[in-house]
Structure formats: C-alpha cells, structure tokens
Amino acid sequence: MEDFAQNVHLVAVILILVMIFFCLGRAIVGPTAPDRVAAINMIGVKAVVIIAFITFIFDYLYYLDIAMVYALMSFIATIGVAKYMEKGALD
Amino acid sequence: MVWEIISIVISLALITGGVFFLGVGVVGLVRLPDVYTRLHATTKCDTMGGGMVLIGLAFQADPISALKLVFIAVFIWITNPTAAHVIAKASWITGFMPVQGEQKSQKGGMPVE
Numbered sequence: 001m002e003d004f005a006q007n008v009h010l011v012a013v014i015l016i017l018v019m020i021f022f023c024l025g026r027a028i029v030g031p032t033a034p035d036r037v038a039a040i041n042m043i044g045v046k047a048v049v050i051i052a053f054i055t056f057i058f059d060y061l062y063y064l065d066i067a068m069v070y071a072l073m074s075f076i077a078t079i080g081v082a083k084y085m086e087k088g089a090l091d
Numbered sequence: 092m093v094w095e096i097i098s099i100v101i102s103l104a105l106i107t108g109g110v111f112f113l114g115v116g117v118v119g120l121v122r123l124p125d126v127y128t129r130l131h132a133t134t135k136c137d138t139m140g141g142g143m144v145l146i147g148l149a150f151q152a153d154p155i156s157a158l159k160l161v162f163i164a165v166f167i168w169i170t171n172p173t174a175a176h177v178i179a180k181a182s183w184i185t186g187f188m189p190v191q192g193e194q195k196s197q198k199g200g201m202p203v204e
Contacts, residue, residue, distance in 0.1 A: 032126060045167060056152070
C-alpha cells in the first residue's frame with residue numbers, strides 16, 4: 001500500500017511538471033502582461049504542490065517549511081507586479 | 092490497520108481529484124481567449140486543486156506535518172483569489188478590454204483607445 005502511494009505521488013509530480021511547461025508556454029507567448037502574471041502565479045501554486053509531494057516522496061519533513069515560504073514569496077511577487085502595472089511605480 | 096487503509100484511500104482519491112482540477116486549470120489557461128477568462132479558469136481550478144492535493148497529503152502525514160499542510164492550504168485559499176482580483180483590477184485600470192463576439196484568441200485583450 002505504501003509503495004502504491006509512492007508511485008501515485010511520482011505520477012502526480014510528473015503530470016504537474018508537464019502542466020508547468022504548458023503554463024510556461026503561456027507565460028512566454030501570452031500577448032499581454034497580465035497573462036504572464038497569471039501564468040506565473042499558477043506556476044507558483046504548482047511549485048508549492050510539488051514541494052509538498054517531495055516531502056512525502058523523500059521523507060524530508062522540513063521541506064514543508066520551504067513550501068510555506070515559497071507560497072508567501074509567490075503571493076508577494078504577484079501583488080508587487082500587479083501594483084507596478086496599475087500605478088507605474090512601487091512607492 | 093483498517094483505518095490506515097481507509098485514510099490512504101481517501102488521501103489518494105483527494106490527490107487524484109486535485110491533479111485533475113490542476114489539469115483543467117491549465118487547459119483553461121492555454122485555450123481561453125483573454126485575460127479575464129483565463130483568470131476565471133485558473134484561479135478557481137488552482138485554488139480547488141491545490142487545496143485538495145494538500146489536504147489529501149495531510150491524511151498520510153504525522154500530526155505536525157498535517158497541521159503545516161492545512162496551514163499552507165488555508166493560505167492558498169486566502170491568497171490565490173486575492174492575487175487574481177488584484178491582477179484583474181490592474182489590467183482593467185491599465186485599459187485591457189474583454190473579448191466580445193467572434194474575435195480570435197491571440198488578438199483579443201489588447202488595449203483600446
């Protein structure tokens with residue numbers, strides 16, 4: 001049962017990696033700036049999920065703290081870029 | 092023993108559903124025509140899918156790790172709609188108009204006069 005769970009985690013991580021490449025394509029192609037910001041926000045959420053999976057695949061329990069910090073940093077980056085688009089400055 | 096098997100089955104079901112929702116969000120991001128519809132697709136699917144995967148992983152963790160995972164899930168549930176709202180507000184103020192009618196996807200969403 002544990003081995004089956006580990007295999008499910010690996011398959012889920014591989015699927016999420018393929019999704020991240022599609023999001024990266026939208027972030028490169030995307031005709032406008034808000035498209036790119038939305039795609040990068042999505043990549044941030046998927047990266048948090050992948051770090052949480054790595055915690056259970058390799059049994060590194062401290063990776064959960066890294067996932068927490070990554071979620072915070074992704075949110076602050078998105079807010080910063082959106083505010084820069086809206087006001088033209090970050091003051 | 093029975094409870095361990097039941098918790099692992101619940102966990103794997105939640106993980107499968109969460110990965111499905113993340114995939115649906117990516118399909119919406121790639122195929123929909125402009126910024127607002129893309130945000131509409133990605134925000135809800137990402138919030139739901141990420142939360143489901145994290146809660147599903149919490150079913151097979153020890154209590155402290157489960158608490159951390161639930162904290163991350165609640166944080167994503169709060170911040171992801173906030174970020175989408177800020178992006179949509181910024182693009183509306185900047186002047187990007189939504190696609191209406193039969194416009195093709197790559198041309199839509201450009202600023203108008």
